[in-house]
Amino acid sequence: MHEPHIVDASVTAIMNAPMEKIDIPAWCFSRSERAYQGVKEVGKGKCACTNRVRLYATEELLTFLARQGRPFDPCRAPRQPASIAQNHGETPLCAASIARAALRNEPSPHRDNPTTAGGTAGSMTA
Numbered sequence: 001m002h003e004p005h006i007v008d009a010s011v012t013a014i015m016n017a018p019m020e021k022i023d024i025p026a027w028c029f030s031r032s033e034r035a036y037q038g039v040k041e042v043g044k045g046k047c048a049c050t051n052r053v054r055l056y057a058t059e060e061l062l063t064f065l066a067r068q069g070r071p072f073d074p075c076r077a078p079r080q081p082a083s084i085a086q087n088h089g090e091t092p093l094c095a096a097s098i099a100r101a102a103l104r105n106e107p108s109p110h111r112d113n114p115t116t117a118g119g120t121a122g123s124m125t126a
Helices: 024-029 059-068 072-076 079-104
Strands: 005-015 038-043 046-056
Touching (some): 005 079, 024 079
8 A cells, every 4th residue: 555645745945054153953942833944055044944744644634534435645645835835935944044043143052963953954965
């Protein structure tokens, strides 16, 4: 059986901030959510921020649909465009927020600690 994913979409936005000033853990921990996936250097003083959204159906949802005799695919179809549109709208805003924080602050102690440096916390990748 295939994974019952509802949405799997990635969006990348360019940030006008140098990689050495990016501190994802500090930025994330100042937010209420950690939905930000990764940052990589793309040029002098510029980084790219990629946000990947993955939504999966729960067993409860699949069971409910099966009891109703409804197939999964038609239920997932309306959710995809809305989630993708939100990701396209929010990723540039998140990237801009990360860049502002990076340019406002000096590199933090997180960058010197390999257990908290950008790219090692949670699901983030550099």
